[in-house]
Amino acid sequence: MIRLAVPTIEKDDLEAVCAVLETGFLVQGSQVVAFEEMVANVVGIRHAIAVSNGTAALHLALLALDVRPGDLVVVTTYSWIATANVVELCGAQPVFVDIQPDTFNMDPHKLDETLRRLMSVSSTAKRVKAVLPVHTFGQMADMPNILEITSYYDLPVVEDAACALGASWQGRQAGSWGVMGCFSFHPRKAITTGEGGMVVTNDSSLARKLRILRNHGLDPDACAPEFVVPGFNYRITEFQAALGLTQMSKxxxxxxxxxxxxxxxxxxxxxxxxxxxxxxxxxxxxxxxxxxxxxxxxxxxxxxxxxxxxxxxxxxxxxxxxxxxxxxxxxxxxxxxxxxxxxxxxxxxxxxxxxxxxxxxxxxxxxxxxxxxxxxxxx
Ligand SMILES: Cc1ncc(COP(=O)(O)O)c(C=O)c1O
The missing domain is CATH 3.90.1150.10 (Aspartate Aminotransferase, domain 1)
Structure with missing residues (x-):
């Protein structure tokens, strides 16, 4: 059978996972930190926060922007269902924008039309919290145009870069264009950690929120344990991060x-x-x-x-x-x-x-x- 997708798993990947399993330290250790640093370097961005999957990455990104019940998030129509689901999971409503028929990515002209419509009425304008384009099948959406349109309304853009680690537009990496970029390491992506995800951002205060939310609301900067919000357990394991490191090298x-x-x-x-x-x-x-x-x-x-x-x-x-x-x-x-x-x-x-x-x-x-x-x- 010629499979649709086969992850590249080699001897060094297996050895890296086994080595971590043998230590008995399976969560919240040095492998996760090293994996985060490696992804941040490759994407060319200050902070990377590893999470349990790409859906968790998107969910946390929207929560970090304070997306709440009653809000609107403008999102592309054509994607894996997680892209819209995370909006609903925040209690917000997705407003869909059609795609370009050739790139399969959010059509900037249609985004422009949608935002003009939403932003011209004050009751809807104040509900619009973010724009969520997807880099479909690993090809970047037209970020220069999308950012030009959204900057007019001062709206944050979260890139659903689940499929696009390593993709770029005019040399600038996917995930480094919006306020946050979200990656997935599902086995159908170019590199994998089984399940796994990452949020990247240059914004230190968003990075802090993301770290708090992924770990039960625990303040990562406090001397003694402080639970400052109700958070999730969206952590990735040490052995997945070890796999992430060997995968990143390829x-x-x-x-x-x-x-x-x-x-x-x-x-x-x-x-x-x-x-x-x-x-x-x-x-x-x-x-x-x-x-x-x-x-x-x-x-x-x-x-x-x-x-x-x-x-x-x-x-x-x-x-x-x-x-x-x-x-x-x-x-x-x-x-x-x-x-x-x-x-x-x-x-x-x-x-x-x-x-x-x-x-x-x-x-x-x-x-x-x-x-x-x-x-x-x-x-
Ligand atoms: C465009 C897109 N967004 C989000 C996700 C969700 O990622 P995950 O499966 O790691 O939760 C995927 C994954 O398959 C995806 O393709």
Whole structure:
């Protein structure tokens, strides 16, 4: 079977985890601190706070901004459901903004329209607390434009960079653009700690809040234990952090390999009916997933196509989720097909192809051949 995603786990990763397990010190030690420092250095930012997963990272980021019941958070439509769920978990409401059909990222023009609408009425303007773009599939959203729009209203931007560690825009790293950036180390990301996440920020007071909230509300700067707010246990373990350190040492290599694989897919798909992912000038993605668009007439048969690929030993998947049309958001807010036309189209037509460091060119050729053959049979 050619898997959709395979984490790169090597001997040094296994040894690092075992070495920590043998010490018996499994939480809140030097590995977490070293992992945080390494991520902060790579992203080029002052503070990094390791947490138990990417969802926890996003949740804490919004709580650190004091997002509360009744508030509004402006968020992209097309993402893993955690991006919208964390807004609801703060008791706030997501206001969705449609995507660009080619990059799959939040459309800055639509963000502009949405903010003009919300900010022109004082009762809604005061409820808007943050903007949450996603760097979809490891390609950065158009942060220069997004920040230009949000700075007009003085709104903080939290980057959902769950898939994008190592990605950059004009040389500046994902996660370093907004007031906070949130990463995930789930096994489908370029590097993994099993479950794991990180919030990065240059703001010392936000960093302090995040450290308090991730550890039961315990003040990290007090001499004696002081519980200053009701916090969570969103900590990562020492052995996960040890794995994070060895994984981080391979990040560059893994990203280079994924870019090479993406280029090979691009070449194989040139002139075909499948639309390969678009990369704007200045953007350096990490290809957390390689997602193509199927021709429109194939979209209704996508499940069949994925099932047939599986029968042929190839794992493929949909891109990600149309969050407003999932059961909860659809029933709570009444969203319908047509509300977000670009997302409607991309959600129906996306197909994620296998992407992992050790995927071989001949496996890629097999994948593309199989998809093309099936499409021509469905024609
Ligand atoms: C865009 C996005 N946001 C948030 C998350 C949540 O991360 P985690 O699975 O580590 O909680 C993911 C993860 O899969 C993601 O892809």
């Amino acid at each position: 990040l560059k290599r893994i990203v280079i390999a994924r870019r090479k694989l993406a280029k090979h897919y691009d070449e194989l798909l040139k002139g075909s009916l499948l639309k390969s992912p678009y990369t704007p000038e200045g953007s350096d993605p990490v290809y957390q997933s390689y997602v193509v668009l199927l021709p429109e007439y194939i979209a209704p048969h996508r499940a069949e196509l994925i099932a047939e690929l599986k029968r042929q030993g190839i794992e493929a998947g949909i891109g990600t989720w149309h969050m407003p049309l999932t059961s909860y958001y659809r029933s709570r807010y009444g969203y319908r097909l047509g509300d977000f036309p670009a997302t409607d189209d991309v959600f129906a037509r996306s197909l994620a192809l296998p992407m992992f460091e050790t995927l071989s060119p001949s496996e890629q050729e097999k994948v593309v051949r199989a998809v093309m053959n099936l499409i021509s049979e469905m024609d």
